[in-house]
Amino acid sequence: MQPTYIKIHNGKILTPYRIIEGGTVVISGNTIIEVSGGEIEVPHAFEIDAGGKYIAPGFMDIHIHGGGGYDFMDGSEEAFLKIAEIHAQHGTTSMVPTTLTSEKENLLQTLNIYEQANRNNTKGAHLLGMHLEGPYFAMNQRGAQDPRYIRKPDPAEYQEVLAKSSSILRWSAAPELDGAIEFGKYLRSKGVLAAVAHTDAIYEEVLEAFEHGYSLATHLYSAMSGVTRRNAFRYAGTIEAAYLIDEMDVEIIADGIHLSAPLLKLVYKIKGSGRTALVTDAMRAAGMPPGESILGPIKNGLKVIVEDGVAKLPDRTSFAGSVATADRLVRNMIRMAGVPLLEAVQMITTTPARIMGVDKKKGSLVAGKDADIVIFDENIQIELTMVNGNVVYNRQFLLV
Template sequence: MDQSTYIIHNGTVLTSHRMIPNGGILVVNGLIEEVFEGAGSYPKDIHKIDAGGQYISPGFIDIHVHGGGDSDFMDGTVEDYLTIANTHASYGTTGMYPTTLSGKWEDFINALDVYEESDEQNTAGAEFLGLHVEGPYLAMSQKGAQDPRYIRNPDPEEYEFIIREYPFVKRWSIAPELPGAMEFGAFMRKHGVLPAIAHTDAVYEDVVRAHEVGYTLATHFYSAMSTVTRRNAFRYAGSIEATYLLDAMDVEIIGDGIHLPAPLLQYILKVKGTDRTALITDAMRAAGMPEGPSVLGTKGDGLEVIVEGGVAKLLDRSSFAGSVATMDRTVRTIMKKANVTLVEAVKMASLVPARIMKIDHQKGSITPKKDADIILFDQDIRVSKTIVKGKVVYDG
């Protein structure tokens, strides 16, 4: 029996705008061929996956993730990359952008050097869609859990080398008020890389200038971002207010319900809306692991942290240190705390991140001719099956 062609049936299909009860999809050679209602008209011997009344959903796309399963991308081995991909696939992630952080230059380069080999060997986990660099060009005053030993201003020699040698870098997050940030943004856009604002003490005017040269995304919105300040008695709007006022600025939010409480989640969606808001995990190595001591960054040179109450914190509890969320948790959280429908929540975890990263022609929704990145889950968003480009990579 040819299992490159099959149907998933007896479920509720989630499109980008509605539910199709008693629906299904036809998959052919890793692509979605058709979406149907009812039993459909297919040969009796076609391979079938019975959804058992569950939801048939587009897979989740995590555009900001550092680790999971006790591995971090900065550990810089193929084994660590694959562990993270496998860990998050079991929670519904079908595509991800491995994310680095501020650390030793040699650790950073090593993490990039193993990307392509990891991608080639990744046959049983979430797909690697490109790499996201976070830092080291950040505001020291908004460093959060980023290691201050490595934070510095943009260096053209550094970043031009990276983009030239590692074309799979698709996004880079920095503070837009730093000297050289405008030149950095223009360079990234010229080379097809998304520049995003992050860990910033920028005022409104800084963000407007950055937006005009190509910065269109706010990294983990609210986390490590400036708000209204006073300078010589005058008030200045910060990066948060600027992001709200710039209609074309997208935001990504850590959907663990801890980094952002319910009122802020509701406020963000009231202003930016679900079409401009992507759910992310920002997960570090402790995602999918028991709570307790952990490390942010490389095991040999990272920061010691403690995981408690569903979030990672610095040891002095002065700052969060990345989340331990998985994408299924972000969908549950946004539904419960921001009164978002299931269809809208799934869109924020699939089609919106795909659009932000300009891959929505290929991924992000259950649409004919797109990749068959499909997940099955129940009413509590508990994932039972994850399919990447037509191949089952998790079957719980």
Template sequence: MHRIKIINGNIITPYRLLERGTIVIEDGVISCVSKEEVAVQEAEVIDAKGHYIAPGFIDIHTHGGGGFDFMDATVEAYLGAAKTHARYGTTAIVPTTLTSTNEGLKQSFEAFRKSKSLNKLGAELIGLHLEGPYFSPEQKGAQDPRYIRVPLREEYEQILDWSKDIIRWSAAPEITGAMEFARYARNKGVLMSIGHSDAIGEKVAEAFENGFSHITHLYSAMSGVKRVNALRVSGVIESAFLLDEMTVEVIADGIHIPADLLNLVYKIKGASKTVLITDSMRAAGMGEGPSILGSLKDGIEVFVEDGVAKLPDRKAFAGSVVTADRLVRTMVKTAGVPLMDAIRMISSTPAKVIGIDDRKGSLVPGKDGDVVIFDAEINIKATIIKGKMVYEKKLMN
């Protein structure tokens, strides 16, 4: 039996902070979490040196990183992006596709399937998130307008038949056929999320009743209050706040959403209904300069500067280059959210949203040994996935 004992760290549990506590992981599963020293035979000992010990970060919306995009549809891209995100504390990801051709999607599905068993050093590949192609043209954002369309039953049935790994799908509920599509996908166990939508509040409420239970990157590419026949009506943003059971996700890079709005989301939805996501493209973990959103052969040229990707004319954002550590840092240092709540928003809450909270998302016995160690500035010192060290930086006081 392989045992790891992590000592001398401030452990963030679901409900409290255990100062100078101990965690024991046996064969990849947490067996003990204690505020006292624990005697363990034949264990590899990791001294956290007073740093924080938290559950591994879970990113349920990412398009890539480290120079790789999942629309490249290669095993190299999946493994490379997963390894990159592990360096920043992420222990599990839901790779996300873009609006594209069906053939492009199919090729990416196959690459994901092959990558799962080969992934030894990167964030665990949980399942696939399809972002599009069923979106509102008025809220397309950086999605390629060539492939935006309405859902047809024959098409989405075929797509879901191509892969059993699809666990999430983002779509606009106001377009023709969206409600029938949502009911069908939900019955297949797919998390339905409202994204790139110009819907009014009444349509969002109907969508919630028909299986849409989550909001894709709140505030980005979605409607707010507007006038219809001279009367003001609510949009997706206001509906997300009004529907208490609706969960939301935010790109907490401090750029897509400023600190005051991040704080507003936290105050209204709370840590139990808010998920931190990177929505990162291939340039995450890389430097500034030109990059590609989407596949190398069919993607959109963008430019990375000021900590975000922009369209060439600089008139709109084209994607995020944030990593998970920066999400937590922004929420704590800029938006003023308590550290324990920020950690909850990137661990236990996303785990619950995508239905893996029985095995991930918190440091309790019986769950996977996914652990991240970081300092007071949320600089990652170590990432452990199922009891295996996949990234380690010299631990220093």
């Protein structure tokens, strides 16, 4: 039975604006009711002494495929629940499960299973809604996406998919494809976020797409065009467009491998913490030891090798997904890119919450918002994870 009040005290609270030393957070049910700069009395409260560690908003991963040996496209409710549990151990309190390019039937099956899993998810990160990555991609920028299922936007197909599921929050596509602009317009009319991904688009095409709903760049730098030459003339690509369009948000895989330290610094310098979301883009091997693994569905997915802290195609010609967890992303932005702690945390809390349109309830430690909270030390070692007021992971705290 959940206590009437929970009091988290003696910690350094990360608010959207500052770090409060020796602060207290008070929770009632699943809601934060007070954030204080000092010790306050809460009679009969269940107390958590943070021991001087950081008290932060729970991390939000808006692009994630799997972890703990499971993938969201495995065709089982267990996969959803286990992925939510394993990533909660690393500070993730909200996530947007992500699909891979597939046949329509597999996509619809995954969406149906999501509905079941969402109802039964009590031990892991909150499932915000689904992210469909593909199948409308540029073949030349497919990366590790299965080429058998890559195709152009089909109005009959995407209208059917959207009609059958109300759980789709975002959909990533290549905006230069025939029909992609109409696709973006349709997504916007349905309240679904359109994102630019796996694309060979040049600046002018991205700008047109942005004007018609494509407001986010999916895993910036990965599987997208940079400066290209056509008939000897140079054209700015998708990467440059993401920088030049001030209002365009970007997400980055800050595992320290997909993007090197200078690129992490560049993204932060140009887009800032307010327009940059950290994502794991994690596949099933996240939280698992190195070795062979499978990208995508367990039954017919792509065999990959996990080494050097990343998944690779067997011939090692391309990365095949990240095995990062959210705590690693924050740690890398601080250590590799020199980003201040408060801003690094903002990039995986406040910013993704705004991008996904859930910032009224999640993403910051403010009275009235959901009690999604993590406690971590100076090394971003997660000590405790709380989702909606429930402790779902506790490394060593004595709860009194």
